[in-house]
């Protein structure tokens with residue numbers, strides 16, 4: 001009983017969602033181009049009305065024009081031609097109106113699609129990083145592709161055709177009633193019986209179609225996962241198991257698809273011929289009724305009725321299909337709206353950063369004061385954490401009571417085991433996430449007061465994941481500072497030692513690399529990322545495993561270049577290879593989110609604690 005209630009509630013909720021989504025979608029369509037929508041709606045009504053009027057006119061055509069002609073010795077075809085022209089006029093209006101709404105809705109759908117894509121992309125750019133932690137990229141991407149496609153189809157085809165079919169049915173029913181209520185009742189009874197059969201088959205086939213979609217998703221998902229892990233599969237010679245598993249999924253898909261199509265192949269001829277069956281029955285019954293004078297049925301009425309009965313049955317079969325695709329598209333629309341409804345990153349900071357015009361490489365903060373004046377504070381790169389606590393989710397705390405004082409120009413190293421919380425600390429500085437308690441100040445200003453864009457502009461960050469954008473090597477380095485001259489790019493590449501491998505590329509700095517980094521190795525991409533951060537020339541640098549994929553020889557050279565660059569800047573360096581951080585001014589050793597040791601290399605070695613063990617352990621490895 002409870003389960004039934006739960007299912008009922010779920011259904012009511014889904015219907016509620018659909019209505020809200022539909023209303024929102026209609027508003028979106030209406031606001032994209034109100035005139036196109038209005039003209040399309042008028043054209044849809046006109047199409048149905050003209051078609052039904054054309055069919056109704058058959059009665060007059062037969063009774064008033066054709067039958068009198070058969071009784072004339074010398075028939076005068078003039079009035080008949082006139083009537084045929086009128087009928088042609090009805091159909092012509094229907095044809096033009098049909099073309100008009102189909103064309104307008106197609107254009108409108110494109111406009112809506114363009115708008116939705118733009119809105120979604122703009123909104124996505126403003127979402128906090130936390131959103132992307134909880135949603136995988138494939139899922140977000142499918143909102144841009146599948147969901148938008150079904151939405152497009154719904155606006156350009158399903159909705160207008162649904163309206164058109166419904167109006168056709170309503171108008172045809174009205175016209176049939178006006179001709180003969182007896183024949184109409186007979187039509188409705190036969191129709192109801194056929195609908196029963198169709199419903200049975202539709203339910204069966206749609207169950208298997210849904211199953212087919214599910215199995216298809218499984219096959220695709222498995223395929224994608226195995227393709228991504230192809231190398232690992234080969235290395236461990238797991239091909240036979242993988243093939244076996246794939247066969248299981250594929251078999252399930254074949255079964256579901258087979259059954260779905262079996263029902264569908266019975267269904268379509270039945271649906272297609274339902275109209276024909278009715279047509280014959282009406283002709284027989286109508287003829288019998290008229291001949292036996294049971295009801296006053298003229299030849300014209302029977303002729304018009306036959307035509308209208310086709311107009312009545314044909315769209316009904318389509319309506320259920322169109323309704324199905326509307327429901328499917330509404331689910332897609334909901335996913336799109338869900339993304340658009342995600343709360344954007346809040347930025348209530350009022351402190352901004354500006355480059356000093358006069359002295360190259362210097363910056364200042366503009367801090368609004370209570371009295372309305374603006375205080376200028378030189379950016380020095382003094383970062384202080386005071387008892388900071390943080391967790392990515394309320395359930396699990398990651399950082400405990402972190403306090404640190406990174407004085408201007410200091411090189412601060414974060415050391416610790418995998419998962420100790422090193423990257424998380426850097427995520428606090430750039431405010432990818434908000435701390436739970438404690439304070440972080442930047443040159444004495446609480447970072448919450450600094451506008452996020454400006455805060456991030458003051459930080460050069462080389463992330464653990466290197467990412468290249470489609471473009472030349474030159475463009476990719478310049479991504480760090482779009483105003484940099486070619487010479488500045490060369491200089492940054494030289495300092496980061498990226499220029500050595502760039503010169504060996506086919507077209508040097510003009511070589512095009514794609515979004516995945518093309519043929520570059522992980523280490524080469526890291527060198528480009530370092531060059532990119534160097535060119536950004538910002539007061540504070542964060543290097544998160546910036547050189548982890550670079551060979552030790554090159555790393556030493558890069559390190560030398562970087563140390564030159566870091567001179568005078570505050571830097572946070574996260575590295576597993578301790579050799580890169582021994583010269584740091586402050587080394588913070590983290591363990592499960594706690595700072596357990598702090599000091600420089602010599603001090604920490606003297607302590608003979610955790611760092612000492614790590615360092616000496618590394619020596620042993622070497």
Ligand SMILES: Nc1ncnc2c1ncn2[C@@H]1O[C@H](COP(=O)(O)OP(=O)(O)OP(=O)(O)O)[C@@H](O)[C@H]1O
Pocket residue numbers: 133392393398416417418419420421422423424425
């Ligand atoms: N986006 C996230 N959402 C939830 N938990 C996360 C997220 N990122 C990291 N964590 C968790 O936070 C903890 C600290 O991770 P963090 O990346 O800061 O460690 P790390 O010291 O930098 O490790 P590594 O040396 O492997 O980079 C880990 O337990 C990790 O599972």
